[in-house]
Amino acid sequence: MLRCVEISKEFGGLQALKKVDLTVHENEIAGLVGPNGSGKSTLLNVISGVYKPDTGKILFMNEDISKLPPYKICAKGIAKTSQTVQSFPAMTTVENVLVGALFAKTEGNKQRDPVDRAMELLKMVGLKEDKFNIPAKTLNVVELRRVQLARALATEPKLLLLDELLTGLTPKESDEAIALVKQINKQGVTVLMVEHVMKVIMGLCSRVTVLHHGEKICEGTPGEVCTDKDVIRVYLGKKFSLDEE
Ligand SMILES: Nc1ncnc2c1ncn2[C@@H]1O[C@H](COP(=O)(O)OP(=O)(O)O)[C@@H](O)[C@H]1O
Ligand SMILES: [Mg+2]
Incomplete structure (x- = not known):
């Protein structure tokens, strides 16, 4: 449904995204994670047209949307929080x-x-x-x-981009929000979500992409990503490795 090809974005000398590739399949819930400042919000903003990519292409339902203004991208079926x-x-x-x-x-x-x-x-x-x-x-x-x-x-929307939707919620509200994302997805909306809590990602996402300093360092199922040595080193830390729980 969505294919980002070698997306780069610079802000005054700071390379926020470096040749990032990302694919989202129709009907899935895909996750995007990484440390603060790794470029997650920038990538969602590039997809939704808030920023134009410096290089690279965004294909949505096989159409190049990288040069369209945000309202046209929205009309094609992409919405973001x-x-x-x-x-x-x-x-x-x-x-x-x-x-x-x-x-x-x-x-x-x-x-x-x-x-x-x-x-x-x-x-x-x-x-x-x-x-x-x-x-x-x-x-x-x-x-x-x-x-x-x-x-x-x-x-x-056909594709919903969620940027840290669960931030600030109590555990109970957070569980309700997880159920809500599932319900929205069941109604036929594909989701790409940025989320810090790995448990949420594990419970919702079929695939996860990990960014670090604007580069994609890993992509796979939540299980694969959580056991990836680089991801543990730069993002999750030892305490999140799967032996913990
Ligand atoms: N509009 C902007 N102007 C300048 N720098 C920005 C802007 N937006 C983001 N950045 C910088 O780009 C980097 C990536 O930011 P961001 O995409 O918000 O990261 P994340 O969402 O992963 O925390 C950060 O260093 C941030 O300061
Ligand atoms: Mg962010």
Whole structure:
């Protein structure tokens, strides 16, 4: 479904991505991990068109999207939630989700009232109903993460990019979020997720790519990645090697 070919991206002398290859197959949940600053968010931003790659190509459903602006990439069926939560603070929660519907790849189901659909999505991501019609600026960061996810889903994505969706959640909320990602995937949405907690990656992902200093150092099943010597050395550390648990 998605193929990144030799993607490089530099920020003022800092090589954030060096010839990174990444493949995501239709219907899978793929993981992207690596130490802080290894280029994970940059790669998601390049895929979604926030940044243009300096070199390399991104093929989505066999079409080169590397030069398209973000709204066109979204209309093709790629949506992203950011690591740093973004919202329209003065607009209500429901209005924030409706913005996603404006960028939907299709005209959507015209029989459906977009407001009903937005509320259904907000319920699905676990936001309490008394928060639906208040300005987004009154929500806390965990609630805003939920709204951000509902807005991404409102665009009716084929591929959903999740950048540290579980950050800041309690263990119980985190379990609910894992179930939610599974549910979204079952509904036919392919997922590429950045996540630090290896247990989450192990439980959700069929394949994982590991970045280190902007380079891909490993790719494989979660089991393969967790036993890879380089990955243990630069990222997981001894305490995460599988003998531990
Ligand atoms: N807009 C930007 N301008 C300058 N440097 C950036 C920008 N975005 C990311 N970087 C740098 O690129 C590197 C990779 O960052 P990032 O992709 O956010 O890493 P990760 O998500 O893996 O923690 C870091 O050194 C970061 O400081
Ligand atoms: Mg990041």
